[in-house]
Amino acid sequence: MSAPCATPLPGSPLYDEAALRMLEAAALAQESDATGLMQRAGQAGWRTLLAHWPQAQRIVVVCGPGNNGGDGYVLARHAQAAGRAVVVVRLGTHASRTAPAQAMAAAFEAAGGTVEAFAGALPAADVVVDALFGIGLRQAPDAAATALIDAINSAGAPVLALDVPSGCAGDRGSADGAAVRATHTVQFLLPQLGLQTGDGPDLAGSLSLDTLGIDPLLADVPPQARRIAAADLGHWLRPRARNAHKGRHGRVLCIGGDHGTGGAVLLAAGAALRSGAGLVEVATQGAHVAPLLARWPEAMVRRTDSVSALAGALEAADVIALGPGLGQGAWGHALFDETVAAACAAPTPLVLDADALNLLAAHPRPLPPRTILTPHPGEAARLLGTTTDAIQRDRPAAVRELARRWNAVVVLKGAGSLVCAPDALPWLVAAGNPGMAAGGMGDVLTGVIAALCAQGLGVESAAACGALLHAVAGDVAASSGGARGLSPLDLIDALRSCANPGAAA
Ligand SMILES: NC(=O)C1=CN([C@@H]2O[C@H](COP(=O)(O)OP(=O)(O)OC[C@H]3O[C@@H](n4cnc5c(N)ncnc54)[C@H](OP(=O)(O)O)[C@@H]3O)[C@@H](O)[C@H]2O)[C@@H](O)CC1
Ligand SMILES: Nc1ncnc2c1ncn2[C@@H]1O[C@H](COP(=O)(O)OP(=O)(O)O)[C@@H](O)[C@H]1O
Numbered sequence: 001m002s003a004p005c006a007t008p009l010p011g012s013p014l015y016d017e018a019a020l021r022m023l024e025a026a027a028l029a030q031e032s033d034a035t036g037l038m039q040r041a042g043q044a045g046w047r048t049l050l051a052h053w054p055q056a057q058r059i060v061v062v063c064g065p066g067n068n069g070g071d072g073y074v075l076a077r078h079a080q081a082a083g084r085a086v087v088v089v090r091l092g093t094h095a096s097r098t099a100p101a102q103a104m105a106a107a108f109e110a111a112g113g114t115v116e117a118f119a120g121a122l123p124a125a126d127v128v129v130d131a132l133f134g135i136g137l138r139q140a141p142d143a144a145a146t147a148l149i150d151a152i153n154s155a156g157a158p159v160l161a162l163d164v165p166s167g168c169a170g171d172r173g174s175a176d177g178a179a180v181r182a183t184h185t186v187q188f189l190l191p192q193l194g195l196q197t198g199d200g201p202d203l204a205g206s207l208s209l210d211t212l213g214i215d216p217l218l219a220d221v222p223p224q225a226r227r228i229a230a231a232d233l234g235h236w237l238r239p240r241a242r243n244a245h246k247g248r249h250g251r252v253l254c255i256g257g258d259h260g261t262g263g264a265v266l267l268a269a270g271a272a273l274r275s276g277a278g279l280v281e282v283a284t285q286g287a288h289v290a291p292l293l294a295r296w297p298e299a300m301v302r303r304t305d306s307v308s309a310l311a312g313a314l315e316a317a318d319v320i321a322l323g324p325g326l327g328q329g330a331w332g333h334a335l336f337d338e339t340v341a342a343a344c345a346a347p348t349p350l351v352l353d354a355d356a357l358n359l360l361a362a363h364p365r366p367l368p369p370r371t372i373l374t375p376h377p378g379e380a381a382r383l384l385g386t387t388t389d390a391i392q393r394d395r396p397a398a399v400r401e402l403a404r405r406w407n408a409v410v411v412l413k414g415a416g417s418l419v420c421a422p423d424a425l426p427w428l429v430a431a432g433n434p435g436m437a438a439g440g441m442g443d444v445l446t447g448v449i450a451a452l453c454a455q456g457l458g459v460e461s462a463a464a465c466g467a468l469l470h471a472v473a474g475d476v477a478a479s480s481g482g483a484r485g486l487s488p489l490d491l492i493d494a495l496r497s498c499a500n501p502g503a504a505a
């Protein structure tokens, strides 16, 4: 694989609440009118509503007590001026609290607008606008706000959320209590990381962004992550040299497949082959040698009933993938000890997945300098000594902490996978689909990442590009036939076309 382009970095930046507040303060300092930004936010919301639901006649705008509610009053005023039947429903327990929001509420009422305190049910609507809470939500919504969120979610109409779906933490991708499930969310000022990982995508629906005209101020705002999508694959996956030979594309050693889980290492090996590894060797239980060779005759398969049979293979490998189907029995444990020690001594890039991660959590030790960990949230919880819920509550913080704690590149899998090297900016993988929530998909990812390491990518690039390539292949595979019933083998079939971006089909 040729070296990736030096500049610019692939993808686009995503931000957290601190960045938004910083930009908001800088933008407000430039405004002569304290309601200027809010006016533009409400207008942007109205334009978005018109673009998605041009025929909507009955519009219910649910306004909260802060500036997010202020945006809602502006939208309501524009909708009413356009001749739509508009009702603002506000939290009965809270009137508008900020001066700009009070001004916008007064302007709506002065224009003849109807404002009702929530009394248990929303009026019938063609579209409900969620302007209850934005980035100012501090803890789980209280009982009154929860009842209103429940009413929005059961209104039976599409929901347009302003800035964030109320209740969802825009930089974490989770909700501590009730949260709106929007059809579409129009973000203001900056795109937020949390709407693209964990529960964020389910709560936000489709996404758009309006920067409210503050683009010149963006350069000074530090991002929280970089978002990579299918179009970014070409940054790493360059065409091969015409003079290429297999020795240049590396030798992957896949270790795993205890009795009963031989398919896992078979999938990892197939994925490595279809992602362009020069040579793939598999070390597995003797019972799995024949089926593996029947499926992938191009692989070299080593009968490894005991750890001594690994001799030679560890030294010959350019990258080692350890874990698919490994188990945590005596066999798996012995292979784990031997392989990690060999990778430390060489040092050889090491990809650890599945039971290799569980063994690592149970028997912690220093890792080789070029190690990639690929935990799903459950494995991540074991590696940090916490719960799966705690990982999912703040995936961006979890992936940074995993990378720091284990001094390794980490792929935190799941919707909106995050990839992070120690003390580096995380990558957000904007691809993948729920069809990939099926056994064996992680084994495929292990093989993909190992193959990219073998072809010369550094560990951070191999992990980021590998997680992206895997997710894009999942999307391509799901595009014919749908997500439900997707098999890891479908994904392996799709890898080759995705691993050659720009090549003629
Ligand atoms: N600043 C600007 O110029 C611009 C800002 N913009 C918009 O403002 C949004 C941010 O506005 P914000 O900071 O006012 O916070 P917001 O999300 O409306 O919520 C705070 C309110 O909710 C209340 N509350 C909090 N937690 C609660 C709970 N658990 N249960 C119940 N209530 C709770 C809280 O109450 P308090 O804490 O005061 O008691 C407070 O009243 C941002 O997302 C964007 O849409 C755009 O117009 C662009 C210009
Ligand atoms: N809802 C989803 N959206 C996007 N990707 C998903 C989703 N669910 C699972 N995946 C991806 O599928 C793979 C599943 O890996 P893992 O849980 O380790 O499966 P297994 O251990 O069965 O191989 C990961 O790469 C993960 O990111």
Ligand SMILES: [K+]
Pocket: 068, 130, 131, 132, 133, 134, 161, 162, 163, 164, 165, 166
């Ligand atoms: K909102």
